[in-house]
Amino acid sequence: xxxxxxxxxxxxxxxxxxxxxxxxxxxxxxxxxxxxxxxxxxxxxxxxxxxxxxxxxxxxxxxxxxxxxxxxxxxxxxxxxxxxxxxxxxxxxxxxxxxxxxxxxxxxxxxxxxxxxxxxxxxxxxxxxxxxxxxxxxxxxxxxxxxxxxxxxxxxxxxxxxxxxxxxxxxxxxxxxxxxxxxxxxxxxxxxxxxxxxxxxxxxxxxxxxxxxxxxxxxxxxxxxxxxxxxxxxxxxxxxxxxxxxxxxxxxxxxxxxxxxxxxxxxxxxxxxxxxxxxxxxxxxxxxxxxxxxxxxxxxxxxxxxxxxxxxxxxxxxxxxxxxxxxxxxxxxxxxxxxxxxxxxxxxxxxxx
Amino acid sequence: xxxxxxxxxxxxxxxxxxxxxxxxxxxxxxxxxxxxxxxxxxxxxxxxxxxxxxxxxxxxxxxxxxxxxxxxxxxxxxxxxxxxxxxxxxxxxxxxxxxxxxxxxxxxxxxxxxxxxxxxxxxxxxxxxxxxxxxxxxxxxxxxxxxxxxxxxxxxxxxxxxxxxxxxxxxxxxxxxxxxxxxxxxxxxxxxxxxxxxxxxxxxxxxxxxxxxxxxxxxxxxxxxxxxxxxxxxxxxxxxxxxxxxxxxxxxxxxxxxxxxxxxxxxxxxxxxxxxxxxxxxxxxxxxxxxxxxxxxxxxxxxxxxxxxxxxxxxxxxxxxxxxxxxxxxxxxxxxxxxxxxxxxxxxxxxxxxxxxxxxxxxxxxxxxxxxxxxxxxxxxxxxxxxxxxx
Amino acid sequence: xxxxxxxxxxxxxxxxxxxxxxxxxxxxxxxxxxxxxxxxxxxxxxxxxxxxxxxxxxxxxxxxxxxxxxxxxxxxxxxxxxxxxxxxxxxxxxxxxxxxxxxxxxxxxxxxxxxxxxxxxxxxxxxxxxxxxxxxxxxxxxxxxxxxxxxxxxxxxxxxxxxxxxxxxxx
Numbered sequence: 053x054x055x056x057x058x059x060x061x062x063x064x065x066x067x068x069x070x071x072x073x074x075x076x077x078x079x080x081x082x083x084x085x086x087x088x089x090x091x092x093x094x095x096x097x098x099x100x101x102x103x104x105x106x107x108x109x110x111x112x113x114x115x116x117x118x119x120x121x122x123x124x125x126x127x128x129x130x131x132x133x134x135x136x137x138x139x140x141x142x143x144x145x146x147x148x149x150x151x152x153x154x155x156x157x158x159x160x161x162x163x164x165x166x167x168x169x170x171x172x173x174x175x176x177x178x179x180x181x182x183x184x185x186x187x188x189x190x191x192x193x194x195x196x197x198x199x200x201x202x203x204x205x206x207x208x209x210x211x212x213x214x215x216x217x218x219x220x221x222x223x224x225x226x227x228x229x230x231x232x233x234x235x236x237x238x239x240x241x242x243x244x245x246x247x248x249x250x251x252x253x254x255x256x257x258x259x260x261x262x263x264x265x266x267x268x269x270x271x272x273x274x275x276x277x278x279x280x281x282x283x284x285x286x287x288x289x290x291x292x293x294x295x296x297x298x299x300x301x302x303x304x305x306x307x308x309x310x311x312x313x314x315x316x317x318x319x320x321x322x323x324x325x326x327x328x329x330x331x332x333x334x335x336x337x338x339x340x341x342x343x344x345x346x347x348x349x350x351x352x353x354x355x356x357x358x359x360x361x362x363x364x365x366x367x368x369x370x371x372x373x374x375x376x377x378x379x380x381x382x383x384x385x386x387x388x389x390x391x392x393x394x395x396x397x398x399x400x401x402x403x404x405x
Numbered sequence: 406x407x408x409x410x411x412x413x414x415x416x417x418x419x420x421x422x423x424x425x426x427x428x429x430x431x432x433x434x435x436x437x438x439x440x441x442x443x444x445x446x447x448x449x450x451x452x453x454x455x456x457x458x459x460x461x462x463x464x465x466x467x468x469x470x471x472x473x474x475x476x477x478x479x480x481x482x483x484x485x486x487x488x489x490x491x492x493x494x495x496x497x498x499x500x501x502x503x504x505x506x507x508x509x510x511x512x513x514x515x516x517x518x519x520x521x522x523x524x525x526x527x528x529x530x531x532x533x534x535x536x537x538x539x540x541x542x543x544x545x546x547x548x549x550x551x552x553x554x555x556x557x558x559x560x561x562x563x564x565x566x567x568x569x570x571x572x573x574x575x576x577x578x579x580x581x582x583x584x585x586x587x588x589x590x591x592x593x594x595x596x597x598x599x600x601x602x603x604x605x606x607x608x609x610x611x612x613x614x615x616x617x618x619x620x621x622x623x624x625x626x627x628x629x630x631x632x633x634x635x636x637x638x639x640x641x642x643x644x645x646x647x648x649x650x651x652x653x654x655x656x657x658x659x660x661x662x663x664x665x666x667x668x669x670x671x672x673x674x675x676x677x678x679x680x681x682x683x684x685x686x687x688x689x690x691x692x693x694x695x696x697x698x699x700x701x702x703x704x705x706x707x708x709x710x711x712x713x714x715x716x717x718x719x720x721x722x723x724x725x726x727x728x729x730x731x732x733x734x735x736x737x738x739x740x741x742x743x744x745x746x747x748x749x750x751x752x753x754x755x756x757x758x759x760x761x762x763x764x765x766x767x768x769x770x771x772x773x774x775x776x777x778x779x780x781x782x783x784x785x786x787x788x789x790x791x792x793x794x795x796x
Numbered sequence: 797x798x799x800x801x802x803x804x805x806x807x808x809x810x811x812x813x814x815x816x817x818x819x820x821x822x823x824x825x826x827x828x829x830x831x832x833x834x835x836x837x838x839x840x841x842x843x844x845x846x847x848x849x850x851x852x853x854x855x856x857x858x859x860x861x862x863x864x865x866x867x868x869x870x871x872x873x874x875x876x877x878x879x880x881x882x883x884x885x886x887x888x889x890x891x892x893x894x895x896x897x898x899x900x901x902x903x904x905x906x907x908x909x910x911x912x913x914x915x916x917x918x919x920x921x922x923x924x925x926x927x928x929x930x931x932x933x934x935x936x937x938x939x940x941x942x943x944x945x946x947x948x949x950x951x952x953x954x955x956x957x958x959x960x961x962x963x964x965x966x967x
Contacts, residue, residue, distance in 0.1 A: 053512075053513075069818075070818075071818055072818055072819060072820060072821050072824045073818075073820055073821055074818075074819065074820025074821070074822075074823065074852050075820075075852075076820065076851065076852035076853050077820045077821055077822070077852045077853075077860065080852075080853060080858065080859070080860060083858070094857075094858050095858065101649075106471070106472065107464055107465060107466065107492075108465060108466075108471045108813075110815075111813060111815040111817070112536065112538055113463075113464035113465075113466045113467075113533045113534065113536065114464055114494055114781070116492065117494060117652060117781050117782075117784075118851070118852070120649055120650075120651050120652070120784070120855070121651050121652070121851060121852065121853045121855040121858075122852075122853055122858055123651075123858050124855075124856065124857050124858025124859070125649055125650050125651050125855070125856075125858070126650060126651065126654060126663075126855070126856040126857075127650075127663060127667065128648040128649060128650040128662075128663050128664035128667050128668075129648065129649055129650075130646075130647055130648060130649075131647070131648075131649035131785075132491065132493060132500055132504065132647060132649075133491070133492055133493050134489070134490060134491055134492060135465065135472060135490055135491075135492035136472065136474075136489075136490055140489065140490075143489070144489070144491075144504055144507070146511075147504075147507040147508060147510075147511040147513060148507060148511075150410075150511035150512060150513065151410065151411040151412070151507050151510040151511040151512075152410035152411050153411070153507075153645075166816075166818075167815040167816050167817050167818065168813060168814070168815045169813070169814065172813065173471065173813060174471065176469065176470065176471045176811060176813075177470070177471040177472050177475050177476070178475075178476065179476050180433065180468070180469065180470045180476065180527075180809065181432060181807065184469075184470070184809065185807070185809045287487070288487050288488075289485055289486060289487060290474070290475075290478045290483055290484065290485075290486065290487070290488040291478075291484055291485070292478065292479055292484045293475055293476050293477075293478055293479055294479065304485075305485070308485065389472070389475070390472070390475035391475070394475055394478075395474075395475065395478075395488065429805060429806060469809075469811050539817040539819070540817075540819055540823065540827055540936055540937050540938075541937065541938065542907070542908060542909075542937065542938045542939040543883060543884075543885070543886070543939075544883060544894055544907060544908075544909065545881065545882075545883040545884060545886075546879070546894055546907065547881075549877075550877060550879060550894055550907075551907075553877030554874075554875030554876055554877050554894075554895070554896050555875065557875050557876065557877065557920075558874075558875045558920070561920065603880060604878070604880060604891075605879070605880050605881060606877040606878070606879050606880070606881075606894075607877050607878035607879075607891075608877075609877075651855030651856065652855070653851075653855060653904055653905075654845075654854065654855040654856035654904065655843070655845035655846075655847075655854075655856065655903035655904050655958065656845075656856075656903070656958070657904075
């Protein structure tokens with residue numbers, strides 16, 4: 053599979069409320085940064101643009117159309133959009149480059165979740181006849197999944213708190229993180245439950261913002277002369293929508309996607325996993341068979357800040373950042389969508405040979 | 406731009422549902438599965454043969470299901486496989502076909518199922534299109550209210566006769582009467598009836614506007630080697646293009662958007678088309694309001710600027726009148742409009758023509774056809790060229 | 797003993813979602829002014845075009861609009877339609893005119909109502925001016941302007957619409 057280079061990445065600081073800043077205004081600074089990093093002027097300088105967002109976050113049909121206003125799309129550009137996390141917009145862009153219709157692409161994701169009540173909005177992702185009318189929010193579904201894991205003894209509450217403690221600590225080194233602190237497992241376990249068995253800290257925060265990335269063919273990256281990392285494999289899989297028909301304590305689609313992306317063919321220095329809930333990080337790392345030596349979520353992960361519709365792309369970006377600084381030579385980035393890890397994407401990113 | 410290293414891909418299966426105002430007999434899952442099963446049967450393949458599924462639809466508010474690919478994976482046999490969902494407003498049916506094709510053309514997959522749909526009877530499409538937004542003036546203008554002033558400007562510039570739109574409205578409904586799947590069957594429609602129908606957004610009359618339909622359209626797109634094995638003739642994908650421009654900017658040409666012209670130029674170049682009127686045998690073009698036929702005839706280079714209405718008036722685009730460049734033999738968007746699927750229906754109907762599989766609305770001997778879709782404020786365009794022969 | 801029951805063929809599942817909407821920075825500046833009865837546009841620092849109402853960026857250039865330009869409330873009809881479908885919650889009765897209007901000093905059009913006019917006499921190039929609601933009804937929205945009505949001024953040549961700067965100098 054043709055290798056794809058990442059040459060630039062930028063992310064908003066994760067804030068709980070962007071306030072008087074609309075989507076276009078959240079996107080523009082991120083685009084400015086990636087264009088500068090890559091030595092480009094604007095969207096006219098790439099061959100393809102693809103974005104990811106969700107109208108329901110804003111509460112308006114066609115909300116994504118305003119994103120095009122951030123691009124400078126005059127003269128007209130080759131542009132597309134997915135109503136999914138921008139990690140899938142990255143996937144679409146990679147296909148475009150592989151088929152020879154583009155040598156470079158701008159990918160961005162954005163979301164202002166603060167206006168709505170995100171967990172309740174996400175309840176409407178469920179089967180409209182049987183499940184959505186029950187209005188089961190995304191936190192409650194995750195809580196049931198955590199309950200399954202605790203009751204079957206595959207994890208303990210302390211395991212979950214450890215994930216959070218590590219996230220908070222790692223996030224101290226991430227200037228974009230929303231939640232960062234030094235906190236012990238004991239301190240965390242002392243807190244009241246929120247949606248039992250989940251405590252508030254077991255759930256990712258709601259964050260407004262955007263992230264952007266520029267990718268291109270390896271030849272182009274060499275032409276531009278900027279530091280780059282290579283996506284050597286990318287794959288995604290979805291599982292049945294019926295929660296009762298899945299083993300919610302495992303993630304078979306993540307395992308399959310990782311295999312498809314060739315994750316197992318080398319060491320993994322760093323893994324950025326999109327785990328909106330602490331117990332899900334454990335599910336994912338076990339499904340991926342990650343070893344002791346792999347650093348998981350050095351950015352703090354999504355528990356430190358969750359740019360809805362951009363968090364998946366951000367995981368790829370965080371691995372990219374660590375490769376071009378030399379902190380890591382090979383990494384894995386994961387994105388998820390749907391209730392309880394229904395749909396999963398895995399990308400393998402390496403330094404140039 | 407890169408050299409074209411694309412794998413050759415083809416459409417080997419097409420499936421549609423009957424379009425009507427309300428498909429009360431199926432759930433959303435049932436609707437998409439109906440189209441998917443039809444497409445697989447047409448391709449003589451099963452769900453197990455499919456490597457990946459790409460779905461597309463217009464805003465989720467039209468049904469009230471957020472990110473419906475999560476819910477629909479089971480109905481589309483996609484468990485354990487890659488699932489993808491495209492959303493580019495009204496052009497989504499076309500863009501979805503292009504993204505599905507890219508899954509094959511990139512060499513990533515060999516057999517892809519793509520489905521687009523809208524079950525807009527489940528929600529309220531008019532509301533979703535014009536819901537009051539904070540701090541904005543609520544005019545409930547809808548699509549018609551947006552396009553009518555642009556049509557008025559076209560009429561002024563071209564000095565077209567007042568009934569060019571009426572002629573299209575009649576022609577497309579007569580075409581639709583040949584298509585058992587079409588929503589509107591108006592075989593006895595006349596110019597007089599259209600002219601006397603209620604003026605909704607002057608100059609758009611009721612019978613010059615598209616209906617609101619439930620429906621789904623599916624295709625199976627495969628690589629060259631798989632297409633060779635296919636029992637029915639493939640429709641070879643000869644060109645694919647998409648272009649976008651902003652909704653609004655100073656000096657924007659709204660009557661014949663630059664994005665449409667650029668997109669057409671790109672897809673024609675790929676397919677080796679230099680004279681669209683002559684090189685194509687037919688075209689399926691997104692015409693939701695009758696006047697968009699003369700406007701798109703110009704935008705797509707079938708007629709010189711200002712003269713699109715002449716082709717319409719002389720019957721060049723009419724199958725019934727033996728025109729040399731029939732447009733929308735299926736009845737087009739004016740007969741059936743499940744918004745998320747309409748673009749793909751254009752692409753699929755173009756493919757049906759070059760497979761010789763368009764039944765009573767077949768253009769004899771059609772070898773090369775254009776599929777076209779547009780959306781948003783006439784700002785998103787997707788197009789493809791399909792042919793009976795390989796390039 | 798089970799009774800014969802009718803098949804359930806559909807269900808009604810109302811969806812209520814609440815959103816606290818915050819306008820973007822550029823729109824918020826525009827709305828604060830319109831609350832005071834002042835119509836403004838914002839200029840793109842790159843191409844100098846003035847956007848009314850501003851949306852956050854100059855879409856052609858992909859940069860934020862900056863400099864505020866106060867507009868007079870006079871405008872020109874770029875195009876229009878006569879609408880037969882009523883607006884929920886609005887007392888205006890069909891058939892009424894919705895027009896694409898370019899405010900004097902702006903370079904793009906916005907959509908608004910026209911009234912106090914003879915629908916059949918509305919035409920492109922026609923000069924109009926804003927009719928505001930009573931001050932006590934002003935909120936943060938463009939509909940502080942109830943509608944636009946014809947102005948007794950000569951038509952603007954169609955090729956000039958959206959092209960003239962406020963001072964009257966051409967580009």
